[in-house]
Structures are given as structure tokens and as C-alpha cells.
Amino acid sequence: MSSQSRGAPAARPIDAASDELKRMLGPRANDSAAVRDHHSRGESYHTPAAPDIVCFPHATEEVIAILKISAAYRVPVVPFGAGTSLEGHVNAIHGGITIDLREMNKVLRVSAEDLDATVEAGVTRLQLNKALRNTGLAFPVDPGADCTIGGMAATRASGTTAVRYGTMRENVLGLTVVLAGGEIIRTGTRARKSSAGYDLTRLFVGSEGTLGVITEVTLRLYPVPEAVSAAICAFDTMEGAVETVIATIQLGVPVARIELLDETQIDAVNRYSKTAYTVAPTLLFEFHGDSDRHVSDQAEAVQAAALERGGRGFEWATRLEDRERLWQARHDALYAAVALRPGSRPWTTDVCVPISRLAECILETKKDNVAATFPIALVGHAGDGNFHLVYVLDPESPAELDQARRLNERMVMRALAMGGTCTGEHGVGSGKMKYLEAEHGPALAVMRTIKRALDPDNLMNPGKMVQP
């Protein structure tokens, strides 16, 4: 303002930063409207917000240089991966620099003996698994979308296989992180375990770019199972389905996936995938084992548990194409839900509760949802107590958005009251920030203290997760 009053146009810090970025990166620092717009949002309902410029670094050293420029001009930085985030994590709500890491997409190292790999942050999980094809190993964490590994680490992603293989929390061995100001650190080692100091790896996993930019990730890998089978089972009641999940876990059956779909979601799947599954609460299973016998032992144990709890028509699928058909239907669940209502957009949300409260939480939520004027489909990673709703909305209707907001809030508060969390795997972004106080109480102040200590100028993905 004062410089304007002296007649000279204000040189905004971001403009000076952009000039430097363009000098350094050439066309890989891009402020065209199309590129900025493309980086203004993830896959969620949150209001898009474009960055001022998007950088496409090819190496950690370039990320260091970008963060030094960010610090020098005090302009915010937002890391961006595959753009599949669901809670507004990547929306550049304070403008600044978005760092798109997808061109850092090299698998740097695979060790078959150690069952680990190091990848650049922009490698996607399907790309990694393709690169592993001849090793007998796989990276099993599967959130559905073909996310980047860096994005999965940053949001502590999980998905359908977490009940067996854990989430990114359990499967990241170490990280390369560039901190605010451009300092580079490496967390963790290649040792499987360590008691040597604070667990910085776990601090950065799930920090959503608010403490630094992850540029490399070292991951655990797993042997591809010798034998796999799948099964589907419809239930008389939601309680019966959830009790079957509880029994399965109590029996110690090492089930690899155990997914719950409600009747709305099954109906949507039938319409979309031309299937004819019974329209009822349904469990989908996948079993991994070291022999066909071990897998069939697992399936038989679960079948018996299901039949005692109102399961009907437990169908096994051991052939690859039958399994793929079954799981394709699950993978397409979101598209199927959206197709229930042409022209709609999905608002997806998730919570996670102790599994003993899962049936109650789902039933109360569904009762609450009955009055909604739009379809609501439910899918859940039932073995973890984690479920998702898809509100199938008219994106032009403020009334529907408002309804969704209230239903979501009531579900979150219900989950918290049951000892659960406001998000099992989608993350906080900007969408769930308002619930962290209720979930964490005074521990939120500790998070703020850490944020202030590591990012004193609040330049790292500001306005997300915690307000410093």
C-alpha cells in the first residue's frame, strides 16, 4: 500500500518468487491459468483455490531450492501428488507455490532380500507394483485411487488391505523430507526397527505437507501370496455382518480384506456393474495364504462364522477372473454411487470407531440419513472399524451441501463419542480441522507447538490440519 501511495506498483512477493522459480526451472515453473486451475483442488467438494505458480521439480535438490525461495519471499508451499485427496489438502487456499511431485517418479532401489524399496515421492502405487512384477514382492497398501506414494505417506493413507498389512504408518520405514527453509533431513534407516530417538518418520507420515515436503519414501514390501481367494456374503442385518467381522478377527483369521457395503451401495453396484448381488448389507472378503489349503481353511472358518450370524449365500471365488470381477465391483463403488443420480457430484467422508461400536455407529448414522433428499451410499473397511459415506449431491444446491454438512458433523461427533476418530484414512485437510479440538483436546496444543517449532512462518501448506 505504502509503495503504491508513492506511485510505484506494489511488487508482490509471489511475483518476485515466481520470477526466480522460472529462472531456475524454466517451463517447469508454470503459472498458466490451465495448470493453476488443474492444481486448485483434489477430488472433493471443497472450494477450489489455485496457486500462483506450479513447479515440477525433478530432484530433491530442486525442492530444496524452491523451499528456500518460499522462505525468502514468505510465500506458501503446497505439495501435490496425484490430486486424489478428499479433504481439500491440495487446495492452495492462501495461493503461493504448488510443488507437483509427479515428475519425481523413479523407483530408486528395490531389495528383494530386505523386502523394501525406496521411491521418489511421485511414484504411484500401481507404477511401483508394476516395477516389482518380477520380484515376487508387492506393496499392498491400497486406498483405491492410483495415488502417489508421497501423497499416501503425507496423508497416512490405508484402504482395503490395512486389516492385514497395516496403513502407511506401519509401512513407511523412512523418508527424505525438505523442511521449511530448505533444510533436508532423512528420517529412519533401512533397519526394520529402531529405538534410536524420536520417531520422526511417523511424525511426518500423516502431516499433510504442513511440516515439510516428502521427496523420497522407503517402504516395506511383502511376498506376493502363494494363494488368494475371495468371497461375498449378504446378511439379514447390518449387526450380523459386523458381528461376523468381529468373530473373524477374534478367531485370528488373517483375512487380507474385509469390506462392508450397505444395501444402497450394493444396489448402486448392481446397476452400474450389471451384477445381481442380493440387495442387503454385504461383506466382501479376500484371503491370502501360503497354500490353497491355508486359504480354504480361512474361508471355511469365516463361512461358518457368517452362517451363524445371518449370512446367506457365502460365495467363494478362487479363479482370478471371478476374484477380479468381485473386486472390480468394489473398486467401482464410488462411480456406481455417483451414477445413481446423473449430474451429481460425490462428497465422501469417513470415520473410524472401535469395532465393538461399528454396528451401532452405522445404524445410528443410517437412521440419521433417512431424511436426506439425496442418495447416501456406505462402504467400509470393516475389519478396521472404518467406514465411508458418499453423499451423492447436486453440486448447485446449497441446501443439499448444507444437509451434507450437518449429517457429516453429526456422524463425526457420534464417532468421537464412541471413542473413535473424525477420519480413519481420508485425513484432515481443511475439511476436518474443526473436529480436531473435540477429538484431541489439549493434545491439539501439542500439535500446534510442533507446527510452530518446525514451520515458524507458517509457510508449509497453511490453513490445513492445524492452525499454528
Place this chain on the structure above:
Amino acid sequence: MSSQSRGAPAARPIDAASDELKRMLGPRANDSAAVRDHHSRGESYHTPAAPDIVCFPHATEEVIAILKISAAYRVPVVPFGAGTSLEGHVNAIHGGITIDLREMNKVLRVSAEDLDATVEAGVTRLQLNKALRNTGLAFPVDPGADCTIGGMAATRASGTTAVRYGTMRENVLGLTVVLAGGEIIRTGTRARKSSAGYDLTRLFVGSEGTLGVITEVTLRLYPVPEAVSAAICAFDTMEGAVETVIATIQLGVPVARIELLDETQIDAVNRYSKTAYTVAPTLLFEFHGDSDRHVSDQAEAVQAAALERGGRGFEWATRLEDRERLWQARHDALYAAVALRPGSRPWTTDVCVPISRLAECILETKKDNVAATFPIALVGHAGDGNFHLVYVLDPESPAELDQARRLNERMVMRALAMGGTCTGEHGVGSGKMKYLEAEHGPALAVMRTIKRALDPDNLMNPGKMVQP
């Protein structure tokens, strides 16, 4: 000093703090020489250092009050559990208040449906497993000693079963922690997974009392396996033993324990436990499964892998007493090593490396150890790449202590050069602080930043893990 010059005796802050603690806790604030001495050390070689006073709180509220007094008088606080620490964690090297948590020993809640439990920090792992006896569940993390759960969380303990069940990192769902100054926080929820904010649970797990005092722990439990068997196999070479471990894991055999003992340790076991095992590098296995068939499938797969790699005399033990005899020998390994030399004391140390480097690291270390003037026994959690040495020392010999110090340092630097860590499970305490710079580089500064932010007066177990 200045008050002395005015003729009045100096009232040390610790004396005033002790007076307050005694008023509050009565005989549960104890500054007798015997109690102070008992709290001056763990089970390690580090120079004992007694606190000025020891408090025995019965509730988190009392820990809060103690930490408020610590802050008011700026006197240090050292948390103390079963006293089994190995790197000087509990030695009160700056005096002050030791908080002995063993009288906070209630199992607060067990949920068979959720496979979790909440315990006070002073509950020991054997006590917990006894309390679980009729539930069909167990807490499997087993570092050997009957540690308190609080101490295990604070040091990120693991042990023989980590290869199957993970360490405390994977098995703590949430904590109650009293921070410097007396603020209480609860980290985590009872949900199995969460993406809601920074992972404070993992930050406090392994923080060794330097960021706060853990007073309650929520843990994952596991179904007691339906079937268990054990096996022992001697090998022609150390390489053959380690390659068998690698093959076992690559095959995806879900082995529950896979322990390595070198020939010195086997010899010590034979003498101590009156056994007659072949004096050679040896693997001990335990298999857990959902049926006898599943367990024997595992054992057969491992046996085949062992025979191809120079294993001889693979002996199974399915009967409980045979299994117990085998594992008792393993549990007594430390006593057996010490018994090699009457009047000796053990110095135990551990490192952890990527498993592909384990044989090399062990062989180089053993070559280095040949010149030692005292016995050195090796046991390892081979499935994790983690091994321990016991230096069986004359405690009166500075020359031997000095030799041990140099051998230890060389082993640590070797492990770091191989991509490993200076401690897989014993922790840092005061003993391994000097290696953190070499292991973490600039990440150590991040740890210091966090320490300063959460404990600005450096009152929480000062002089351990990181210098602020």
C-alpha cells in the same frame, strides 16, 4: 551462595520440592538412602546416579501434581518402571525426582471385541497376560524381562516376537501423558487407525521420558494362537543361518519368533541349562497358526529352507514342555553368558541392520571381537536384522570397560555404515547419545527442536537421548 554469605543456609530448590512432595504423598515420597540407591540404575554398566527423592504415585492426578512441583522448583524428573533398562535411561544423572510408576498397576479395561486393553503404566507384561488368561487374548510383545508396559512404551521395546507382531511402535494405540509443567494429554483414540493430525502416540513411544511421563497405555491384543510349535536348527555357518532367515521371510512364512545364537552363546546355554545342543550358529523358531496343519506347513517350509543352507538336525517341539525347555534356554541366555565367568557383570548392547547385511555385520563384528580378553556372546532377533552382544566383563577392570567401549563403538559405526541403527530395541538413554549425530545427521536438530518446544526448561529426564 549469596544467602550463605548472609549467614542463612542455602535452601536448595530440591529440598523445598521434597518438602512439598512429602506433604502431598506422605511415605510415598521417600528420600531414604536405600530407596534412592535402588532407583539409581537399571540393569546396565552405566555409572549409578541416585535421585534426591523417589515418588510412588497412585494416580495420574498425582503425577500431574509432581510435575507441577518439578516445574515450580525447576528440578528434573526421571520416570522409573521395572528398572530393567539397559542404556542408563533411569539413572538420575542430574538428581531430582524419580517417579516410580509401579504402584500404578491396574488393568483398567479389556475389550475382547476390539482386541485392545488400557493399562496403567506400572502394569507389567506378565501381569497383563495373567489378567488376560480367560479372554483368549494375549499381549505378545516380549523383550524378555518382565518390564512395565509404560517402560516398554517409553523405550519402544520389542523382543523375540517383533518379526510377527511388531514392536511397541505398532502395538500402542494411545497414551495418557503428563507433560512438563503438569499438562495432561491423551494421544490417539480407540480406533484402530486414524489420519486425524500428527501422530503424537508414535512421538511419545520411544521418547524415554524426555518429553513427558506416560501414565496409561492402550494396547492392541491378539488372539492366542490355536496351534504353536517350536524348532531348533544348528548350521554349518553363520551365513547359512542368516540366509535361512531371509528365505523364511521371502517365502512369506508368518514365523512368530526366529532367534539366532552364536556358538559362544550356545556353549554358555549348554553349561548353564545342562543342555547338549550342537555348538554352532543356531536358529530357534516358534510358529503360530490357526491349526496344527498350518503350523506344520510353516515348519516344513522352514526346514526345507534350512536344509538347503547347511542346517543340520532340525528338531521340532510341539509338546508344551519341549517348547518351554527350548525357549527357557533362550530366555536364560544372558544369565548363561554371565555364568561363563564367575564374578563378572554383563554389558549388553544391540544394533539393527537391513537383513541383507546381517551376516556380514555379524561376521565382521565377531572378527573384531576375537582379540577381546573376555567372553562375548551373541543373540539376535534375526528376523528383524537385530542382534545383541553381551560383553562378560570384570566390573573392576577399567581396561576391559575400555575395550568394550571401543568394540561397541566399532560395531555401532559398522551398523550405521550398512544402513542400520545404533539400537534396534535397547534405546538411547545416556549410553548411545553420542551416536545419534552419525545416525540422524540434520534430523537430530529436528529432535532437539521438538525437545526444546515441549520441555523448554529441560526438566524431563535431562541428559538422555537428545541434548536440547
